Amino acid sequence: MKKLILKRLTFPLLIVVLGILLYTLPQMVANEYELRIWMLLLIYALVALGLNILTGLTGLVSLGQAGLFAIGAYTSAVLSTKFGFGLGTCIVAAMILSAAFGVLLSYPTVRVRGVYLTVITIAFGIIVENVAIEWSSLTGGPNGISSIPTPTMFGLPLEDTKFFYVLAILFLLAFLLHYNLIKSRFGRAMRAVSQSETAARTVGINPIVMRMMSFVIAAAFAGAAGATYAFLNQYVNPDTFRFDDSVRFLLMVILGGSGTVIGPALGATILTFIPEYLQSFGEWQRFAYGVLLALVMFGMPMGIVGTVNLWISRFSKSVNLRSRPWPCVNADTEALLKSDTAAGTTCLQTKDMTMAFGGLIANDKVSEVLKAGTVHSVIGPNGAGKSTFINCVSGFYRPTSGSIEFMGQIATAKQSHQLARMGLARTFQNTELFGDMTCLENVLVGADSRYRSGLFATLLRLPSYFHDERRYAAEARCLLEYVGLDDYAEEKARNLPFGHQRRLEIARALAMSPKLLLLDEPAAGLTHGEIEDLMKLIRNLASHQITVLLVEHHVDMIMAVSDHVTVLDYGKVIASGTVAEVRSNPAVIEAYFGTGETKGNTDDKELA
Numbered sequence: 001m002k003k004l005i006l007k008r009l010t011f012p013l014l015i016v017v018l019g020i021l022l023y024t025l026p027q028m029v030a031n032e033y034e035l036r037i038w039m040l041l042l043i044y045a046l047v048a049l050g051l052n053i054l055t056g057l058t059g060l061v062s063l064g065q066a067g068l069f070a071i072g073a074y075t076s077a078v079l080s081t082k083f084g085f086g087l088g089t090c091i092v093a094a095m096i097l098s099a100a101f102g103v104l105l106s107y108p109t110v111r112v113r114g115v116y117l118t119v120i121t122i123a124f125g126i127i128v129e130n131v132a133i134e135w136s137s138l139t140g141g142p143n144g145i146s147s148i149p150t151p152t153m154f155g156l157p158l159e160d161t162k163f164f165y166v167l168a169i170l171f172l173l174a175f176l177l178h179y180n181l182i183k184s185r186f187g188r189a190m191r192a193v194s195q196s197e198t199a200a201r202t203v204g205i206n207p208i209v210m211r212m213m214s215f216v217i218a219a220a221f222a223g224a225a226g227a228t229y230a231f232l233n234q235y236v237n238p239d240t241f242r243f244d245d246s247v248r249f250l251l252m253v254i255l256g257g258s259g260t261v262i263g264p265a266l267g268a269t270i271l272t273f274i275p276e277y278l279q280s281f282g283e284w285q286r287f288a289y290g291v292l293l294a295l296v297m298f299g300m301p302m303g304i305v306g307t308v309n310l311w312i313s314r315f316s317k318s319v320n321l322r323s324r325p326w327p328c329v330n331a332d333t334e335a336l337l338k339s340d341t342a343a344g345t346t347c348l349q350t351k352d353m354t355m356a357f358g359g360l361i362a363n364d365k366v367s368e369v370l371k372a373g374t375v376h377s378v379i380g381p382n383g384a385g386k387s388t389f390i391n392c393v394s395g396f397y398r399p400t401s402g403s404i405e406f407m408g409q410i411a412t413a414k415q416s417h418q419l420a421r422m423g424l425a426r427t428f429q430n431t432e433l434f435g436d437m438t439c440l441e442n443v444l445v446g447a448d449s450r451y452r453s454g455l456f457a458t459l460l461r462l463p464s465y466f467h468d469e470r471r472y473a474a475e476a477r478c479l480l481e482y483v484g485l486d487d488y489a490e491e492k493a494r495n496l497p498f499g500h501q502r503r504l505e506i507a508r509a510l511a512m513s514p515k516l517l518l519l520d521e522p523a524a525g526l527t528h529g530e531i532e533d534l535m536k537l538i539r540n541l542a543s544h545q546i547t548v549l550l551v552e553h554h555v556d557m558i559m560a561v562s563d564h565v566t567v568l569d570y571g572k573v574i575a576s577g578t579v580a581e582v583r584s585n586p587a588v589i590e591a592y593f594g595t596g597e598t599k600g601n602t603d604d605k606e607l608a
């Protein structure tokens with residue numbers, strides 16, 4: 001409890017300390033030049049905070065932030081010199097314009113990722129630089145725009161110290177919003193998208209929206225920074241915003257610790273002040289700068305804050321400071337699991353569903369009905385088309401022909417994240433977890449589609465945000481307890497043994513409050529005892545009216561837990577009925593004991 005209170009107080013305390021430091025700073029600096037360096041630092045930190053959302057959370061590397069910074073600066077320069085607008089209006093206009101370019105920049109992520117996306121952001125920076133040179137009627141061409149007036153706010157001029165305080169407030173505000181975003185469902189969703197896009201889709205997160213959101217936020221922060229920079233410099237020209245600057249912004253994030261709360265601000269501080277301190281190296285200044293960077297990154301590969309966090313967590317484990325289990329309180333697991341689907345209604349129906357990969361028909365006119373609250377299993381020899389069936393009904397493949405209905409709605413053309421939001425959850429043959437997130441976070445990401453608080457409420461920490469966070473955190477703890485993982489709430493998913501990972505994946509799926517749960521070979525790799533537990537869990541879910549679609553090779557298990565069994569062979573349904581009906585079906589016996597060598601598999605004896 002003490003640890004939790006301390007954890008909750010850390011950030012407000014940090015804000016207070018930073019506020020006091022920034023308030024007293026103008027009295028402590030030696031001269032105007034030094035104050036200007038601090039103002040530059042606050043401006044660069046704004047860019048770094050925004051870029052941290054893009055790179056640290058969503059995992060997209062941009063080397064075009066100088067372009068967005070330039071758009072903000074030129075917006076300010078034009079609006080203040082040509083129209084006499086004050087600082088506030090310029091910042092808002094710069095943020096809107098840069099955010100619009102952020103939307104544009106996010107579009108390629110629909111098709112392009114990784115280094116290819118980074119190349120597009122570099123190209124964007126080059127284009128902005130070129131437009132700044134060539135569109136001379138607006139930008140002043142190579143000469144730029146000079147005589148930018150002293151910034152004003154509410155008609156009052158902001159001389160040096162006042163401008164510093166405005167920048168300090170802007171920075172603190174950005175720092176707060178940045179923190180609120182990281183520690184929220186949006187921050188978790190962005191990290192989820194960067195760690196496993198497939199898994200993110202299965203819990204109803206649209207990766208395209210998340211990537212666009214992070215591009216827009218990063219762009220808006222860069223735009224605001226650019227707007228203030230134009231006033232500080234009182235002069236902008238194309239040379240002010242070069243590729244070097246984009247690299248420096250990215251370095252700030254990586255050196256400080258990408259994805260961390262204070263890393264980007266720390267990185268901005270180091271990279272703004274270091275060149276000043278290295279001036280004594282004369283012509284070796286850049287050499288010393290490079291060596292220093294290389295050494296820090298070699299010793300602290302996760303950035304300064306990221307690596308220190310890692311050391312702290314290792315130390316905590318070594319002296320057994322690991323948190324105690326999170327108890328299940330304030331939530332009713334029974335009520336939580338209960339699906340509101342009436343017994344006997346049709347949960348899922350496929351009609352003549354066919355999936356062809358070129359000439360290979362993996363599912364051939366499959367027509368099946370899944371009744372609510374039943375365990376419906378799909379079996380068949382290797383390559384029979386079981387996973388394809390699951391992938392089609394969960395929106396990962398679009399059937400070549402035929403139709404799918406889920407809870408009475410046409411689902412044939414729906415994407416996986418849309419189906420997830422309708423109540424269709426799934427697990428994978430090879431588990432798909434968010435490995436770098438804790439078990440608790442994994443389950444919370446599962447609940448993402450049920451949150452009612454939007455981005456605005458989250459950033460401003462409105463009551464709806466607290467209501468949602470409290471509710472779903474309590475539920476997540478109960479779900480972890482339900483699958484027997486309450487001891488591991490704060491352990492990273494990738495550190496769990498395989499059997500535990502399977503259970504965590506089920507807990508994450510249950511957090512969606514699903515109507516239909518698809519389990520793709522959930523018993524693979526489990527011990528005998530774990531399979532027994534899994535069977536009990538599946539029956540328990542069905543008793544809560546959750547429909548389970550089970551694909552499994554373990555025939556003993558299928559026969560023990562299923563209400564209905566569908567047998568596929570070469571993509572066709574060769575039998576469909578109760579366990580007893582399927583057991584005695586000659587076509588099934590033929591498929592499992594058939595004369596062809598490929599048909600024999602380890603299940604044969606078990607079916608017999």
Ligand SMILES: Nc1ncnc2c1ncn2[C@@H]1O[C@H](COP(=O)(O)OP(=O)(O)OP(=O)(O)O)[C@@H](O)[C@H]1O
Pocket residue numbers: 357360361362380381382383384385386387388389
């Ligand atoms: N994306 C794909 N592209 C091309 N062929 C595919 C694709 N996915 C599946 N197939 C083919 O479709 C057929 C059915 O595969 P599927 O994985 O659905 O079978 P399965 O019954 O799940 O097999 P297993 O039990 O081995 O997992 C196989 O011949 C497979 O090679």
